[in-house]
Structure formats: C-alpha cells, structure tokens
Amino acid sequence: MIIDGKQIRPIWLDEDRFTVKVIDQRQLPHRFVVADLTTVDQVIHAIREMFVRGAPLIGVTGAYGVMIAAQNGKSASNQVGFIIQECERIKAARPTAVNLAWGVDRVLERVHAASSPAARIDAARAEAAVIAEEEAENCRLIGVHGAGLIEAVSRRKNGSTVNVLTHCNAGWLACIEYGTATAPIYEAFNRGVDLHVWVDETRPLNQGARLTAWELGKHGVPHTVITDNAGGHLMQHDRVDMVIVGTDRTTHTGDVANKIGTYLKALAAWDNNIPFYVALPSSTFDWTMTDGVKEIPIEARNPDEVRYIQGLANGRVTQVLVPPESSPAADFAFDVTPARLVTGFITERGVCSASEPEIHGLFPER
Amino acid sequence: MIIDGKQIRPIWLDEDRFTVKVIDQRQLPHRFVVADLTTVDQVIHAIREMFVRGAPLIGVTGAYGVMIAAQNGKSASNQVGFIIQECERIKAARPTAVNLAWGVDRVLERVHAASSPAARIDAARAEAAVIAEEEAENCRLIGVHGAGLIEAVSRRKNGSTVNVLTHCNAGWLACIEYGTATAPIYEAFNRGVDLHVWVDETRPLNQGARLTAWELGKHGVPHTVITDNAGGHLMQHDRVDMVIVGTDRTTHTGDVANKIGTYLKALAAWDNNIPFYVALPSSTFDWTMTDGVKEIPIEARNPDEVRYIQGLANGRVTQVLVPPESSPAADFAFDVTPARLVTGFITERGVCSASEPEIHGLFPER
Numbered sequence: 176m177i178i179d180g181k182q183i184r185p186i187w188l189d190e191d192r193f194t195v196k197v198i199d200q201r202q203l204p205h206r207f208v209v210a211d212l213t214t215v216d217q218v219i220h221a222i223r224e225m226f227v228r229g230a231p232l233i234g235v236t237g238a239y240g241v242m243i244a245a246q247n248g249k250s251a252s253n254q255v256g257f258i259i260q261e262c263e264r265i266k267a268a269r270p271t272a273v274n275l276a277w278g279v280d281r282v283l284e285r286v287h288a289a290s291s292p293a294a295r296i297d298a299a300r301a302e303a304a305v306i307a308e309e310e311a312e313n314c315r316l317i318g319v320h321g322a323g324l325i326e327a328v329s330r331r332k333n334g335s336t337v338n339v340l341t342h343c344n345a346g347w348l349a350c351i352e353y354g355t356a357t358a359p360i361y362e363a364f365n366r367g368v369d370l371h372v373w374v375d376e377t378r379p380l381n382q383g384a385r386l387t388a389w390e391l392g393k394h395g396v397p398h399t400v401i402t403d404n405a406g407g408h409l410m411q412h413d414r415v416d417m418v419i420v421g422t423d424r425t426t427h428t429g430d431v432a433n434k435i436g437t438y439l440k441a442l443a444a445w446d447n448n449i450p451f452y453v454a455l456p457s458s459t460f461d462w463t464m465t466d467g468v469k470e471i472p473i474e475a476r477n478p479d480e481v482r483y484i485q486g487l488a489n490g491r492v493t494q495v496l497v498p499p500e501s502s503p504a505a506d507f508a509f510d511v512t513p514a515r516l517v518t519g520f521i522t523e524r525g526v527c528s529a530s531e532p533e534i535h536g537l538f539p540e541r
Numbered sequence: 542m543i544i545d546g547k548q549i550r551p552i553w554l555d556e557d558r559f560t561v562k563v564i565d566q567r568q569l570p571h572r573f574v575v576a577d578l579t580t581v582d583q584v585i586h587a588i589r590e591m592f593v594r595g596a597p598l599i600g601v602t603g604a605y606g607v608m609i610a611a612q613n614g615k616s617a618s619n620q621v622g623f624i625i626q627e628c629e630r631i632k633a634a635r636p637t638a639v640n641l642a643w644g645v646d647r648v649l650e651r652v653h654a655a656s657s658p659a660a661r662i663d664a665a666r667a668e669a670a671v672i673a674e675e676e677a678e679n680c681r682l683i684g685v686h687g688a689g690l691i692e693a694v695s696r697r698k699n700g701s702t703v704n705v706l707t708h709c710n711a712g713w714l715a716c717i718e719y720g721t722a723t724a725p726i727y728e729a730f731n732r733g734v735d736l737h738v739w740v741d742e743t744r745p746l747n748q749g750a751r752l753t754a755w756e757l758g759k760h761g762v763p764h765t766v767i768t769d770n771a772g773g774h775l776m777q778h779d780r781v782d783m784v785i786v787g788t789d790r791t792t793h794t795g796d797v798a799n800k801i802g803t804y805l806k807a808l809a810a811w812d813n814n815i816p817f818y819v820a821l822p823s824s825t826f827d828w829t830m831t832d833g834v835k836e837i838p839i840e841a842r843n844p845d846e847v848r849y850i851q852g853l854a855n856g857r858v859t860q861v862l863v864p865p866e867s868s869p870a871a872d873f874a875f876d877v878t879p880a881r882l883v884t885g886f887i888t889e890r891g892v893c894s895a896s897e898p899e900i901h902g903l904f905p906e907r
Contacts, residue, residue: 204865388865401873404802405871405873407876482766484861487861497742498750
C-alpha cells in the first residue's frame, strides 16, 4: 500500500536477500518501527509477541522463517533435519491461525525437492516470495469480489453512506496488500462509493483502534472508532449495513475462528438481519476440521495483555494498569462463530455461502 | 459494606448535616478520594462526570441534590420556585437512568408539603435519607432472592464452582449497600456457596475492571477480569452458569437499558441456553414506556472516553491515547436488551419473568 507517499508492505526481504524486515505492529499507531529477523528465534518471537499478526501475514512470516532456518543450517551436518526441527518450532509459535503451518509446510516441500544446501536456501526464498505475491493477489481479488457487495448496498440505499462494521485488523497490515476484510472497503472506496467504517477497538490488544483506524486514516477512508460493546446498539438502530471481518482459521464446513468478540457481533447481526461476511484467502480454510467450536484450538495469552493497556501519554508510549493490581485476569485470543451465523465468505474466487457444499464448490480441488 | 475494616457507603451526609460526601469513583481502584458536594452545580458535575454512577446511587445523589437546592435557596424570595428550577437541572444531568428523576421528584413532593424554608430543608434531608435506606434494604432483599437462584445452580452442579458473569458495576458502589447484580453474589458467597465471577472489564470506562473487581476483591470473592469480547467464547465452552447484570432503566414490559454491551451478552446467553438475570430495585422500572429499544434515551458521551484510557503507570494515575490522534470515535453509554432475551428479574419482592403481566403481578400498586 502507499502510505505517506511510500510503497510499503508489513514484511519484505532486505537487499541482502537474507534479512527479513517486518513492521513491529505492537508500536503502531504512535511509533513506526521496523524489526530485522535473521534467526528462527527472532521469527518465533516476532510471531508470538505479535510484531506480525493476522493469518496471511503469519503464514508469510513462517514461510520466510524456513528460509532463515535453511540459511542458518547451511553448514549443519544434516541441513534438512535441522530445517525440519526448526519448522516444528515455528509452527508451534501460535496455535490458531492455520496459515502458519500451511505456509511453513509449503516451503518445506520445496526444500525437500532441492539437492544442495544453497539450493535449499534459494528454494525457500523463492517459495516464500511466491506465497507473499499470491496472498497479495488473493487479497486484491477479495477486494474486487467484495466491493460488488458494498456497491449493491449502496445502490439499495440510493447512494447514501454505506456503514460497514469491522472487528480487529484484517487490513493490509495483517496480510501483504489490501487486507482481507478491508480489501472490499478500499476497493469500493476507490471506486467512489460513499462509505463509512465502524472500527471495533478490539480489546485486549486494540488492533482495531491502533491498526485499522491508522490504515483507514492513511487511505482517507471515513471511519469512527467504537468500543467492542457498541456494535449491537448500532445494529438495533439501523446504523450498520453490513459486517465484514477476517478469520484466522475457517473450517471447510464454515465455522469461523477470528479475534475474540467476533461471535458476539455475528449474533447481533443475525438478530438484526444484517449481512455478516467473512473475507479470506483459501489458505485460511482448514480442510480437516468439521466442528469449529469443538476442534479449533483457541490460544490463551498472557493475562497482562488484558490488565495493561498501551497508548500515548505525554508523547511517550506508555502502559497503564487498569484493574486492581491484585485482581487476576484471563486472555482468550479468539472465538469461533458457527457457520449458521455467517451470511457468506468473500474469497479470491468469489463469494459463497457458509456451507460445506458451496465452499467445496468454489474449491473443488480440495 | 465493610472495606478494610471500615463501614463505608458510596454516599453519606457529613456531620454538619449539609455537606454530601461521595466517593469519587473515577479514581478507583488506584486512589480512594472523597468529594464534598455543597452546591447543585457540584451535584450535577458529580453525576455527569461520574464521580457517582449506577442507577440507585444516581437516584440518591439526586435526592440529596434537592436538599442542597433547598439549603442554598433558603433566603430566596421564592424558595420553592428556586428548588423546582434546580431540580430540573439535576434531572437533566444524565438521561438514561430513570432513578434520577424518580429520586428528585419524590423528594420534591415532600418539599411541597412543607411550609417554611427550614422545614423544606429538613423534609428534603429526611426523604433523601429514607430513599437511601430503602435502596439499601431493597438491595439486601435482591440479594436474598437472587442467592436462591445461585444456590439452585450450585445444587445442580453438586457443589462445584458456580460461574457468574457480570457486566459493568452494579455493585454496592452503584447502589448504597450490597449492589443489585452483586447482591445475590455477596449473599451466596456469605452463605458458603462455591462461586467465581467473570468480570467484564466494561469499556469504555472500565467500571468492571476498576470497580467490580475492586469490590469483589475487597470482599474476598474469587473473580477474573476478562475483556468484553470474551463472554461469548466462555459461554460456548460451558464456563458460564448464569449472567446477572443491573439496569439503568427497565420498561414495565421488560426491556432493559444497561451499560453498552449488555445486549451482546444477552444474545450469547440466549444462544447458549444460559440464564440471563437482571437485578433491580423497583425504582428502576419505568412504568410509562413500553418499547425500550425505541423509547429509552441513550446517552452519547464524550468520544475521548473511548480514545483515552486511564490506569496506573509508575505509581501515577495516567491517561493514554490508544487510536491515532486523528481518528474520530463515538461513545454510546447504554444499550437496550429486549425482554425476549431476559430470563428473569430479581427484585426486592422476588423473582419474576420479563413480561408485563409478571412485572405488574409483583408490583400491583403501579
């Protein structure tokens, strides 16, 4: 995306063709910091501590992690064995996003096909780059397909403002370009549709308030930050026309794991007869699981992410403790929205309903 | 309630019998500050800026505000006219809680019946004190009736931990003693029921994390602070046995205005077949409105309450800005949960379902 006049992605390869550069998203919107990744430990740290986050970006970061493992294992007596071990560690960095294992395994397959240490490094680098480009293109196509849905609402409203609600950040920061949930928004906005985005702040880590608001603001898209509690009230009063969110893992039966709180918004949309769309590249589908609520592993994170909130005070990024020091907290990162609450999926191949036959109809090769 | 060995209420009359003392709840849990109210402007400021909050406490503060108006108008050429004017200003301080107008009007009636400036002051003081005692007693009775519901769950679970979820603070800080939603929790806990409370942090002002967690901690009640996003996930996984919340205004048909986000929890409880109770003294019923979603006025507050979050940093209470400085926000204080999602009301006279006939059956004099 073009930010302040510069072309930027959340992850790229340095000119040295070895160092992986990522935006440290923990610092946004108040500081723009780029981190270098040159070891697998750094890759794992960046994924776990959420320098990078969002299913597609985690997948690409994992893919580049295999290149880093290959590079650092180039003098090992058994480079392939070393890479395999490192890949297991990378895949365990976060449990919910299916793209992580998908990206790592896809690069690993290319590594296995190569026949020398240098060839393995090159193969990993090339495949990681291919995945990044594919994800960017997938997001572009999601934008094209999803913009049609927004335009249809705009026509129905005779061109008056279309209000889209989104939760968390499924923007270009979570992907490579365009975003998943935001791709239709950017595309419709670029086509001149009058729209406005309700941005759920998305506790505990406030990716909506910090990242989605920053992205939309930089692109000039009208938006308003609201608490995660507000969406139901807005829907009751006809102030939301559609909901579009991303996902970290969606079963091939249509159950959607996404940032904690998504399920509550889906319930409210259902109760108020408002379309609830999930935008995703096919890499986010889990083709093995059938019951999302029962089967998708939900990450429990450090409760201090709930207790402490980060923001700007007197020009400095500061963390404040909200509850009493002695009160325990719990931090669940995701929840699962059952397929029955989902109006449709916006994928790189088009839109389908949240049902196994329609999903497989769109991706018959699976 | 007894806090750190001392009997304390959120509002009381000073020994001078004129100054009204309130806990400045904006400062909790990190600072315990008491504010003096001796003018109507101070009363309005304390209500609007939420030194005091919670429907019953707002009602009692408004009631004492009439006494302050009577005192300050004692030398006015038309004391009664002055008091009436001041009462209109007090009633306009916040729009949603019905208790405010109810408390003010009830004291005003006594003022009208008195025949001298001094008698009017005494009548207002006496009636405000009666309202405070009645609300305390109502909350005690809500505790007794509601504890039976918790005990029934405990028996069904063979004594294993009963998990109660609550939203915002409907504790003694919001009332006079015991609280509304917390009264059954305190009562059941005191009777020895094994229970645990999921405390919604309750954005934007974090009354759950700041006030409910503080209250429960001081009383020794096991609790865990969670984001407002987490409740649906917990309910899907059988980790919530019942929900109990308070209310700022409930129509006599059973629609419940409460802190923004309550509606989302009610939807999740409904979707997972979990009982959703609302605890309230009868002073919170609005006997004139029939459609809560359409009729109850929902207060819009300063968006900076969403953008800035207050907590402790380096031993100091500090506010941090979360979204980009340039991103607008919106702040809706309440939402309305339709009666169809409410399992029952816990009142001072017992428990009833959320239906006009049952509510009127319990309060036939209305």
